[in-house]
Amino acid sequence: MTTLFFRYPRLIVLALFLVVAAGLAALSVLGRQEDPSLTERFGAVTVILPGADAARMEALVTRPLEAALLELMELDEVRSTTRANVSQLNINIRPDLSPIRVEQAWSLVRDRVAEVRPSLPDGVQMVEVNRQYMGAATLIVALRWPEGSEGSLGALSRLARDLEDNLRNLPGTKETAVFGEPEEEVRVVLDPEAAAALGLTAADVAGLLARSDAKVPSGRLAGRSLDVTVEVAGAFDSLDRLRAAPVSAGPGGFLQLADIARIERGLREPEATLALRNNNRTILVAAYLEPSLQVDAWDRRAQSAVGAFADANPGLETDIIFAQADYVVDRLSGLARNLGFSALIVFAVLFLLMGWRSALIVGSALPLTVLLVMVLINVYGSPLHQMSVTGLVVALGLLIDNAIVVVDDYRLLRARGMDRTQAVDKAARTLFGPLLASTLTTIFAFAPIALMPGVAGEFISMIGVSVIFAVGSSFVLAFTVILGLAVVFDDTGAGQGYRGFLRDGLRSRPLAWAYRKLLDAVIAQPVLGVALSLILPVAGFAAATTLPSQFFPPTERDMFQVRLVLPASVSIEQTRSRVEQATEMLLAYDGVEDVVWVAGAGAPRVYYNMMNVVQGRPNFASGFVRADSKETAARVVRDFQRAAITAFPDAQVLAIPFEQGPPSPAPVELLVVGPDFAVLDRIGTDIRRILSGVPGVTFTQAGLELGLPVARLETDEAEVGLAGLRLTDLAGRLRADIDGVPGGSVLEGVEELPVRVIAPDVRRDAIEGLGATPLPGRGGAPVGISTLGRFTLAPETAAITRQDGERTNPVYAFLEPYVLPAPVLAEFQRRFEAEGITLPPGYRIEIGGEAENQGEAMADLMSTAIPLLILIIASVVLAFNSFRYAGVIFAAGFLSVGLAMFGVWMFGTPLGFNAIVGSLGLVGLSINGSIVVLSALRANHLARAGDPDAIRETVVDATRHIVATTLTTIGGFAPLLIEGDAFWLPFAAAVAGGVAGSALLALIFAPAAFTLLVRFDRKARAGEPAAPVTA
Structure with a gap:
């Protein structure tokens, strides 16, 4: 089996055709999106x-x-x-x-x-x-009438629904939504005095209208020669039909509705929600794509549908204000460029170290493995997105490690005089076990990332999956296609030693002499070698204590989100006024192209973790700002946040960069739990006071809101009874006059407009007008509300928050853009303890926000990491059949974490979740070199006997492919390091720093530790009869 592909070269050709054809086919059908589907x-x-x-x-x-x-x-x-x-x-x-x-x-x-x-x-x-x-809108379209147009909002709403239907009917559309849509209705505005004189209330009139609207079936006549549906004519189909509806005025007498009310068609007021784009009234239509489909292909169909809709409505401004496909193409193209640059760097390293022939053979593993990974990702059922493609970038330097070792070992055996059959057989037999062990350790190291539960796990898991697919595929290819190619393209001079740079790569006799002298010193003084190996890892662990903590970094995007919150008693029109003021400020900045707001509800999501669950809050508005570049967005979000604090003293205006990771209501959250509102409010006030003084905090907000002014009617219940009413009757009649009562509907074509009976505006705009409203009393005589009591303004609880059955008061702290939450939380905790605030019995404070999300994510990661760490230990112990040598391997793995921390510190990035994930994956990578060196040393009987020359030369023989694999791995990360993306830089810095140091561990620490173990064995056997050296 070890020489199968050598003996049957056609297998190589068939395997190549199969991998290429299957990979290209998978690539053509794989879904494409920006971020993972959650x-x-x-x-x-x-x-x-x-x-x-x-x-x-x-x-x-x-x-x-x-x-x-x-x-x-x-x-x-x-x-x-x-x-x-x-x-x-x-x-x-x-x-x-x-x-x-x-x-x-x-x-x-x-x-x-x-x-x-x-x-x-x-x-x-x-x-x-x-x-x-859990995802961003795939397409958002803004509809509005041009300036000076006489088009109504009602007509605009109907057109928006037509466009929504067109997008919903596209193949692949998951759901659609309309934002800022006004609600059309037919309003029956009662004359309060006339209705009261007739003994009618708004609810009475609404009931009469509902019973007059004959839209209900009347049965069906079915016989031997007849099958007919029976209807009663008279359904409301026009305003004239509604005006002519009879209203009972007493026994035997009827009046028409038009005699006691004004009937008009219009928009429901006050509006529940409204949308603005650059301060123009707009309706937004959003469409969301099914996960795992090709966003760019769907986008082309959707843009065509929007274009056809715009052509059919030339008097309407139809603009696509967000298309996720643009970001998908940009993100995947950028990652594809990184993949290409990484491949070029890797090939250049191979050429310099191994010569052109070996570089081509080993380099062929790159495209073959990538194509094979495409097949596996397609079978796995995941689309291509930034995580899966980045997983390939991460694996790029790793997936040729097996090929490097196999080809280098084959050429070394050929240089020692073996023929091709002997060399390929010995290389396959010798390396299969160690490379399988190193491949399994890499797989086990990235398996916690692939298997991590929760939102964070779903977000990053494809990094681990892609790496596992890549290293697994590379192992299979290395012992089949790659080893076969190495034999097929072997040259006749393979056993004649070094024959120049182009054939065998760089060689430096002075450098080789100096390297041997270094190894001689390490072998002679192994304790010194171990000590030297500890310097950088220990420095890294020390540096890690100085790094600020961060969960996920902000994403670099040409957009940011905005939010505005006013006092709870504010109307939506007042909110609109503040939104227009904020929009004018934003549009004054150079480079700002679009400002979109939705008042009264959440805005459409333009990023996967953007929260938009708010409904029915007229004092709330949210939206997004689009700039001409990500640099402009980063500048404006800072400047606007600072300016908004001064410009809006009565409001909370937040400018928030988009961030990766699970959604969170605020960067810093402190949850006060307890039973009493007053105590919860007092503790929350203390927390807000302390938080407000912490540098970096812009606003604080409490979830529990007290003191909302409420107009309360203080009545004499006896007087109300004398008027023939009960308090519940009075409350119901007041609500009917203020909010209106539905009473049937008017059907116009396919549009059904609800009918609402309501009091005139003058009775609903002020307390005085409400007090003057007459109600039918005892005997039909009108009774004024003001005669039954008086209105007073009283404070009342505006918002009550609970969590898992307990009353809470969540306190949120919002920070200046790009300020890290962890230092702010730490400073708050220090100040809180310094003030000596004690909580009453039955009350507690829990930490939420980013800190809670990070803690949960770390717990999820560790829940899978610990069992898999045991599997790594088992695989290494079984591979070496020795706990002591396995201990050396895991010491190297532990030290590599310190090297990863050193890399993170050197690049000046926070110690975030990505850096920790990179360090965890690094453990499986960093021990591979040590596994190869120790395996080679244990396979050499002279090295096992403690011969310094044998130990040195064995390490020298392994050095080239260790250096090659190290440089190719770092080369794979080079584009991520150079580009400096805030999201990927900590991950790349951790892995690249650890991998660079792991070469030193493999070439210095591992032989030093091996020498110490050999000497320990020799001392343990001193005085005993000579026996073979064993592990």
């Missing part, structure tokens, strides 16, 4: 109950739903925010569940919500379970 583990249950304050919503809605959901073992966390009229429960599903079990968990969530639904109060208008799509 499982939808986040979502929200939203309930709307008009007229209920936050306390009622908590007691009647939030707590029952929360109790039902917390019974599900599949849920990791349930957080709720309860406000007047709205309750939102944010759900996190356990990170260890597979995608199939996540789908089952969402089904259970819907079932529990459906079980609780009948027990919720009457009047609940909406109960929705929404899953958070």
Whole structure:
């Protein structure tokens, strides 16, 4: 078997054709996207109950739903925010569940919500379970009428729905959404006095209209010769039909609706949400692609559909303001360039060290392995994105290690006089075990990354998967195709020694002499060699203590997100005014091209971890800013944040760079848990005061909001009873006048407009107008609300937050752009302890935000790393059949982590999650050189006997391929190091620094440790009869 591909050269040709054809076919069908697709583990249950304050919503809605959901073992966390009229429960599903079990968990969530639904109060208008799509929009289109156009927002809304239908019908579209869409309706504005004189309320009129709207089926006549549907004519199909609807005015008498009300068609006011682009009223249409499809191919079809829509509506401005395909092409093209540059560097290193013939043979492993990895990724079911392609860049220098060792060893055996058959057989037999062990250790080292659960694991796992596929494929190719090519393209002078640079690569006699002298010194004084090997690793561990901590770095992008929060009592029109002011400031900066806001709700996602779960908050707005370059965006986000603090003293205006990693509400979060609102508020106030003084903090915000002004009607219940009313009747009638009551619908073609009966604006704009509203009293006599009591303004809880069944007060700290959260949190903790604040019994503070996400990610990583570390130990112990030599290997692995920290420190990057992941993967890489050296030393009986010359020459023989594999690995990372991308630089610095130092460990530490072990064996056997040296 070891000479199979040598004896049957046609196998090489067939294998090459198979790998190339399968790889190109897989590449043509693989999905392409910017970032990995994440499982939808986040979502929200939203309930709307008009007229209920936050306390009622908590007691009647939030707590029952929360109790039902917390019974599900599949849920990791349930957080709720309860406000007047709205309750939102944010759900996190356990990170260890597979995608199939996540789908089952969402089904259970819907079932529990459906079980609780009948027990919720009457009047609940909406109960929705929404899953958070974990990804950016694939395409966002902005629609607006040109300046001076007479087009209505209602018509614009209908056109937006038409475009949404067109995008939804494209193959591959997962979902669509419309943002900033006004709600059209037919408004029946009652004359309060006329209605009260007739003894009618808004609810009465709405009921009459609903019963007059004959859109219900009346049955079906079916007989032997007849099959006819029966209908009652009279459905509302126009405003005139609605005006003519009869309204009962008493026994035997009727009036038409137009006699007591004004009927008009318009937009619902106040609007729930609105969208602005560069301060122009806009409607946004977003489309999201199914995961694992080719974004660029779908984008071409979508752009064609948008172009056809624009041509069909020439009076409408239709602009594509975001296309993910642009970022996908840019990202993958950049990574492909890095892959190409890395390949050129690797080939150049091979040519310099091994000569042109060996460089071509070993270099052929690069394209063959990459194509084979494409096949495996396609079978695995993952698309191409920045993580999978970066995994190839990471593996580029590793995947030829096996080929280098095999080809170099074959040529060394040929140089010693063996014929081709003997050389290929001995090389395969000798190297199969050590290279299998080194390949398995590399696979086991990257397996924790590939198997890591949770959001962070799903994000980075394809790095590990790509590396595992690459090194596994390279091992198979090295002992089949590559070794076969080495034999087929062998030259007749292979056994004649060094014949020049082009054939055998660089050789330097003075350098070789100096290197041998160094090895002689290390072998003579092995303790000194071990000590020298410890210098850089120990320095690295010491440097690591000075590095700032960071979870994931910001991404370099030509966009950033903006957010604006005003006091809870602010209307959406006031929010719009502030948004327009902020937009003017942003557009004044050079290089800013687009400013998009959505007020009252979350904006469409233009990045995969952008949060947009906010609904029904008129005091809230969010959006994104697009600049002409990533450098401009980085400059503007800093300048605008500083300027906004001064320009908006009554608001929180945040400019936030897009960051990698799981979504988080704020960089720093401190969760105060306890039962009493007042105590929670007091502790939260202390925390906010301390946080505000920490350098780098721009704003602080508490989730628990007290002191919302509420207009309360203080009534004399006896007077209300004398008027023939009850307090609940009074509350219901007030709500009907203020919010309106639905009463049927008007069907115009395919558009159905709801009918809402409501009081005139003058009765709803101010407390005085509301007090003057007459109500039908006892005997039909009108009764003014002001005669039943008086209105007062009273403070009330605006927002109640809970987590996993407990009341909480989450305190958020927002930071200046690019300020690291870890130092801010550490400084806060120091100041908090210095003030000596003690918490009452039953209260505690938990740390959330980035610190919590990082802790969970590290726990997930270690949960898979520890078992796999045991597998690495087992594979090395079994390969050497010795615990002592395995100890040397793992000492080298541990020291390489210090070298990785030294690399991170040298490049000046924070010690983030990427650097830790790189260090973990490095352990499997760094020990490969030591495995090769120790294997060669143990295979030489003279070296095992302690012969210094034999030890030295064995290490010298292994040096070239160790140096080659080290330089090719570093060469693979060179583009990432040179480019300096904030996301990849810590990872590349850790791996490259560790790999560079691992060569020193393999060539200095390993022979020194081997010499110490041999000497220890000789001393242990002193005085005993001579016996063969064993491990």
